[in-house]
Structure formats: structure tokens, C-alpha cells
Amino acid sequence: MTVLITGGAGYIGSHCCVAFLQAGHDIVVLDNLSNATSISLDRIAEITGQKVVYEQADIRDQAKLETILKQHRCSAVVHFAGLKAVGESTKVPLAYYDNNVVGTHRLLSAMANCGVKQMIFSSSATVYGEPQFLPLTEDHPTRAVNPYGRTKLIIEDMLRDVAASDPSWGFGILRYFNPVGAHDSGLIGENPLGIPNNLMPFITQVADGRREQLSVFGNDYDTRDGTGVRDYIHVTDLVEGHLRAHEVLASGSAPSNCFAVNLGTGNGYSVLEMVRAFERASNKEIRFSFAPRRDGDVAECYANTELAHKVLNWKAERDLDAMCRDTWNWVCKNPRGYETAVD
Amino acid sequence: MTVLITGGAGYIGSHCCVAFLQAGHDIVVLDNLSNATSISLDRIAEITGQKVVYEQADIRDQAKLETILKQHRCSAVVHFAGLKAVGESTKVPLAYYDNNVVGTHRLLSAMANCGVKQMIFSSSATVYGEPQFLPLTEDHPTRAVNPYGRTKLIIEDMLRDVAASDPSWGFGILRYFNPVGAHDSGLIGENPLGIPNNLMPFITQVADGRREQLSVFGNDYDTRDGTGVRDYIHVTDLVEGHLRAHEVLASGSAPSNCFAVNLGTGNGYSVLEMVRAFERASNKEIRFSFAPRRDGDVAECYANTELAHKVLNWKAERDLDAMCRDTWNWVCKNPRGYETAVD
Numbered sequence: 001m002t003v004l005i006t007g008g009a010g011y012i013g014s015h016c017c018v019a020f021l022q023a024g025h026d027i028v029v030l031d032n033l034s035n036a037t038s039i040s041l042d043r044i045a046e047i048t049g050q051k052v053v054y055e056q057a058d059i060r061d062q063a064k065l066e067t068i069l070k071q072h073r074c075s076a077v078v079h080f081a082g083l084k085a086v087g088e089s090t091k092v093p094l095a096y097y098d099n100n101v102v103g104t105h106r107l108l109s110a111m112a113n114c115g116v117k118q119m120i121f122s123s124s125a126t127v128y129g130e131p132q133f134l135p136l137t138e139d140h141p142t143r144a145v146n147p148y149g150r151t152k153l154i155i156e157d158m159l160r161d162v163a164a165s166d167p168s169w170g171f172g173i174l175r176y177f178n179p180v181g182a183h184d185s186g187l188i189g190e191n192p193l194g195i196p197n198n199l200m201p202f203i204t205q206v207a208d209g210r211r212e213q214l215s216v217f218g219n220d221y222d223t224r225d226g227t228g229v230r231d232y233i234h235v236t237d238l239v240e241g242h243l244r245a246h247e248v249l250a251s252g253s254a255p256s257n258c259f260a261v262n263l264g265t266g267n268g269y270s271v272l273e274m275v276r277a278f279e280r281a282s283n284k285e286i287r288f289s290f291a292p293r294r295d296g297d298v299a300e301c302y303a304n305t306e307l308a309h310k311v312l313n314w315k316a317e318r319d320l321d322a323m324c325r326d327t328w329n330w331v332c333k334n335p336r337g338y339e340t341a342v343d
Numbered sequence: 344m345t346v347l348i349t350g351g352a353g354y355i356g357s358h359c360c361v362a363f364l365q366a367g368h369d370i371v372v373l374d375n376l377s378n379a380t381s382i383s384l385d386r387i388a389e390i391t392g393q394k395v396v397y398e399q400a401d402i403r404d405q406a407k408l409e410t411i412l413k414q415h416r417c418s419a420v421v422h423f424a425g426l427k428a429v430g431e432s433t434k435v436p437l438a439y440y441d442n443n444v445v446g447t448h449r450l451l452s453a454m455a456n457c458g459v460k461q462m463i464f465s466s467s468a469t470v471y472g473e474p475q476f477l478p479l480t481e482d483h484p485t486r487a488v489n490p491y492g493r494t495k496l497i498i499e500d501m502l503r504d505v506a507a508s509d510p511s512w513g514f515g516i517l518r519y520f521n522p523v524g525a526h527d528s529g530l531i532g533e534n535p536l537g538i539p540n541n542l543m544p545f546i547t548q549v550a551d552g553r554r555e556q557l558s559v560f561g562n563d564y565d566t567r568d569g570t571g572v573r574d575y576i577h578v579t580d581l582v583e584g585h586l587r588a589h590e591v592l593a594s595g596s597a598p599s600n601c602f603a604v605n606l607g608t609g610n611g612y613s614v615l616e617m618v619r620a621f622e623r624a625s626n627k628e629i630r631f632s633f634a635p636r637r638d639g640d641v642a643e644c645y646a647n648t649e650l651a652h653k654v655l656n657w658k659a660e661r662d663l664d665a666m667c668r669d670t671w672n673w674v675c676k677n678p679r680g681y682e683t684a685v686d
Contacts, residue, residue, distance in 0.1 A: 112437065162436050
């Protein structure tokens with residue numbers, strides 16, 4: 001029984017491959033390398049001591065998906081592939097609808113045609129929109145505030161509709177909070193291409209001298225130090241949640257044939273707390289200056305983790321120091337990403 | 344300047360073709376005939392005295408769409424093509440996402456590649472979900488309650504996202520209430536294939552003897568006679584709204600590059616009022632019996648029509664008697680649809 005991992009060469013996908021291989025699962029990685037490099041696959045092999053079966057393909061190519069699902073006798077899919085930059089999504093929305101919505105439709109259609117009916121889907125806490133209460137529970141109202149977020153919500157809706165139409169499907173929707181960190185080997189991590197969209201890659205680029213300083217957007221939020229609070233989660237914890245979700249689906253012990261759970265720590269950390277933690281981990285000064293709030297940013301966002309604990313018997317275990325230490329280890333060993341490894 | 348009319352062989356599409364041809368527009372009809380017959384095109388020609396340019400194609404075939412848009416030098420699209428049966432959508436949701444969402448994505452992509460940037464889109468009052476107030480204004484919250492409705496909302500979102508990304512696009516989203524009736528020639532109308540989804544085709548099948556009686560779902564609603572109230576609109580009025588929307592977009596006088604307006608009469612009629620009106624129009628008795636309410640049905644639903652009047656300078660003009668008379672005329676002349684015309 002083989003698990004197809006779409007987007008498996010990417011940041012979270014590559015960590016998921018390690019977790020699944022180390023748990024004894026056979027996997028096939030599918031990636032179109034539009035925002036990833038196959039070097040990550042060599043690193044996965046280096047960490048696990050196992051060869052990684054890889055197919056370069058695009059999830060929108062349904063015929064090829066069907067060939068791959070059949071050839072490798074796949075029984076389940078972990079679906080990471082998709083575009084994920086909020087700002088870009090407002091500029092080229094049709095590309096987001098195509099890669100994310102149409103791509104997932106093609107993947108589901110291929111699965112249906114091959115009798116593969118289990119999927120773990122990478123969703124995002126962005127589906128909650130502006131929090132109406134905290135911590136965010138899975139039944140918090142959903143609302144997308146940009147095309148990227150809309151594609152995540154649309155896919156969630158599509159999965160629920162498919163699940164309702166046929167009880168033989170099983171879907172685990174995992175809503176990520178803010179994944180950071182890297183494998184503790186420093187061999188895989190978030191590969192910086194272009195201007196980072198998130199805080200942690202920005203901080204690392206200040207720490208390693210690529211940027212002068214960090215802009216901290218907003219210091220007048222109603223939080224303990226005035227800066228925004230987010231629920232950062234170590235990518236290794238995150239992918240262990242995927243492993244548990246896969247096992248729950250495969251064992252038939254899921255609470256329903258389409259469940260959604262938050263993957264977060266339940267702890268909120270402020271931007272300044274993250275900066276301080278990174279300074280400790282890297283022994284570098286992170287220069288920063290305050291800038292005005294950005295449109296659409298909220299003061300605080302963190303998960304209620306009870307349902308994940310109940311459904312998946314899973315809790316995030318790694319703290320902010322581990323997130324920063326592992327990120328810095330990865331960056332030091334790969335200063336400009338995979339193609340610049342340092343021995 | 345030619346207007347591409349997708350789904351132009353269907354019920355509303357065929358009436359739209361007549362309106363556009365009679366207003367002097369050149370049109371090309373695109374239809375895959377999955378739920379229509381090309382006989383309707385002969386009838387359009389008979390009504391208008393003009394040959395109908397027709398391409399049999401599927402909106403999901405982007406390459407073919409591009410060829411058609413270029414070959415006919417299209418400047419705008421009126422987009423009717425799509426699946427529309429609520430019950431079916433819960434059984435085969437992937438087909439609905441494919442035909443409606445993916446299909447519209449392909450159409451938009453083809454339009455982008457050909458520089459065609461004006462579209463009128465067939466949406467539905469179903470996007471309002473259960474009314475929180477009446478009459479329904481365009482800023483009433485939206486909420487889909489089945490896969491069909493979700494595809495309409497998703498397409499609306501996609502159009503808004505595309506419009507926001509590039510001001511050179513222009514979209515008119517038309518939210519239909521309950522279209523009924525037929526062209527007053529009796530040459531085109533709603534072609535019954537399978538079990539009707541809506542009240543009027545059911546009534547006609549009782550009137551013409553195909554069915555014993557009508558089931559009226561619910562007689563204990565908080566309405567004037569206890570039966571559900573809907574905003575029925577004559578299809579001829581409806582397509583005149585499309586013509587106006589097209590002209591508003593083409594003249595650059597739209598209130599924004601993506602506007603949504605209700606197409607309804609603003610009047611609600613109950614099921615029993617419709618039955619009585621049809622009895623008058625047909626001079627037949629419509630037998631009926633009461634049955635329990637159906638899940639998801641609401642007591643009343645009707646449009647606020649102010650925005651349509653303001654933006655389109657349009658109002659529905661045909662009353663319930665005209666709707667019934669024209670429906671009955673069509674059915675008498677085509678007892679089992681287009682293939683059974685009676686001289």
C-alpha cells in the first residue's frame with residue numbers, strides 16, 4: 001500500500017516524506033518542481049536511508065495521475081501541491097484557481113477512476129478569516145479574504161461535497177497555523193525563492209546578513225508587547241499530524257468520512273518573542289524597525305488543539321526554541337537553499 | 344463585434360439569442376448539447392429570420408474556445424453553459440465542479456488569451472441561501488446550501504478576483520430568481536428532459552395529462568395561503584435584462600468592473616396562485632395534493648429590484664398570466680419538447 005505525496009519535494013511535503021518513510025510507509029512523490037527542487041529528494045534519501053520514488057508531474061494532468069496511481073498501487077494521497085503566496089494570488093487569481101482548485105479536481109477525478117479514496121489535504125487557518133473568538137475551534141465560521149484563501153475554502157467544500165455523495169471516500173482536512181522550523185538534521189528545510197512571504201524566512205535573512213533589518217508591521221496591537229501574535233508550529237510536529245491523520249483514515253477510526261482539524265500548538269507567540277528566540281538560537285542580533293500595520297493582518301491568531309488531540313491523538317511537542325534552532329541549523333548548512341549546501 | 348453565447352441552445356440561452364439577434368447583435372452560439380437540442384437553433388432562426396452561427400463545443404475545451412473566439416472576432420461572452428439540477432449536484436458533485444467551475448475557468452482563460460474581457464454570467468438567487476430579510480438585496484449575505492449553489496458562488500468569487508486583479512475586465516453577474524414562461528411565438532421554451540426540477544414544468548405535465556397530480560410541498564408556511572412564495576420571472580423579461588447588462592458593460596457605464604444584480608420581478612407568488620393562474624391560462628384543472636415540506640425549502644423568496652432598475656434601467660414587465668399563457672402555448676405546440684412539434 002503506497003501513499004502518493006503531491007508537492008512532496010516542497011517544504012512541508014519533504015518533511016512529510018521523511019515522516020512517512022520512517023514510519024514504514026511506501027511513498028511516491030509527485031511534484032512539478034514549479035516551486036521546489038529535486039535536491040530535496042536526495043536529502044530525504046540521505047536522512048532515511050531509503051530511495052525516494054519520484055514522478056515529475058503536474059496534478060492538473062489527470063491522465064498521468066491515473067497512470068501513476070495505478071502503476072504504484074497507491075491506496076491514499078497526501079495532497080500538498082498548490083500555490084501559496086497570498087500577494088501573488090491577488091495578482092494572478094486564475095493561476096491560483098487553476099493550480100489549486102482545478103488541480104485538486106483533477107486529482108480527485110483520477111483517484112475516483114482508480115478507486116483511491118483517501119486523501120489528507122493541506123488546508124490553512126486562513127479559512128477562518130478574522131477571528132471572532134480565540135482560540136480558533138474548527139467550527140469557527142469560515143471566510144476567505146484573498147484568492148489564495150478562497151481556493152483553500154473551495155477545495156474544502158469540494159471534499160465535503162464528494163464525501164457526502166459517497167461514504168466510501170475518506171478525507172482529513174488539516175488546517176495549518178504557521179509552520180516553521182526544519183528537520184533537525186539540517187538537510188531539509190524551507191527553500192528561499194524570491195522575497196519571503198512569512199516572518200521566519202525574513203528573520204533568517206536578517207540573521208545571515210542578506211537583509212539589513214526586519215520590518216515589524218504594527219506595534220500597537222492589543223497584545224502583550226503590541227506586535228502580532230501567531231501560532232507557530234514546528235514542521236516536524238506538523239507532519240507527524242499528517243501521519244496520524246493518515247493512520248486514522250486508513251484504520252477506519254475517523255470521526256466521519258470528512259473531518260477537519262487544526263494543526264497548531266495552541267500557543268501564540270508575538271513577533272518580538274520570535275525575534276528574541278531567534279537571537280538566542282542563532283547568537284545573532286536581529287535588527288528591526290516598526291512599520292505600519294498591514295491590511296488584513298489581525299492582532300492574534302492561535303488554535304484550539306482539542307479536536308486534533310481527540311481525533312488524531314496528536315499534540316505538537318516542539319517549542320519556539322526548537323523551531324528557531326532547527327531553522328538556523330538548516331540555514332547555516334544551506335545558506336541560499338539547497339543549491340548552496342555547506343559541509 | 345460578436346457576442347459568444349455559451350449554452351445558447353438551452354432554455355434561457357435560446358431566448359437570449361433571440362433578444363440579442365433582434366437587437367442587432369451578431370452572435371455565435373456554443374453548446375455541447377448535453378442538456379439541449381440544436382432544434383432550438385432552427386427555431387431561433389425561424390423567429391428572427393436570421394441564420395444562427397453555431398459551434399458544438401464544450402466550455403472545458405480551452406483550445407477550441409480560443410479558436411472560436413478568434414475566428415468569430417468575439418468581443419463579449421454571455422455565459423449560460425452549466426449544470427443546474429440541485430438534486431443531481433449532491434449525487435455527482437465532481438461533475439458540477441467540472442462543468443461549472445472548471446468550465447468557467449477554462450472560458451476565462453481562453454478569453455484572457457484572446458483579449459476578450461467582457462462577460463455576463465448566469466448566477467442564481469440560490470447564492471443568498473435562506474433569506475435573512477426580504478426582499479433580497481444584492482448585499483444580502485451569501486451562502487450555498489448544495490453543490491450546485493456552491494459552484495455559482497465559487498464562480499462569482501472567481502469573477503470578482505479576476506476583476507480586482509485587472510481593471511480591463513468587465514463582469515455582469517445576474518442572479519436569477521425563478522425563470523418561467525416561453526417566447527410568445529411558442530417556438531422555443533423549456534425542453535423537458537427527465538423529471539422536472541421546478542414547479543412550472545410539473546404543472547404543465549399535470550395540465551397535459553402526463554402526470555396525475557401535483558405535489559405541493561408544505562401548506563403550513565407563514566405565507567398568505569400557507570404554500571411557498573417565489574419570485575417567478577418571465578424568461579423574455581429575464582433575457583432583456585441580459586441585453587441591458589451587455590450594453591451597460593460594452594458602453595463602459597457599469598458601476599464597477601464587476602457588478603451583481605438581481606433579475607426578478609420583486610413580486611412573490613404562492614404555489615397555489617401559480618396553480619390558479621395556470622388553470623386560467625390553460626383552461627385545465629390542475630389536480631394537486633399537499634405533501635410535507637422539503638428540506639431546504641424556505642417560506643418566501645423574492646427580489647429587491649431597485650439595483651437592477653438603477654444599473655440596467657430595466658424592469659420585468661410580464662405578469663403571472665403572461666408567464667402561464669406563454670408556457671401553455673409552448674407546451675401545446677411542442678407537447679413533449681422540440682422533437683414533438685405540432686402544427
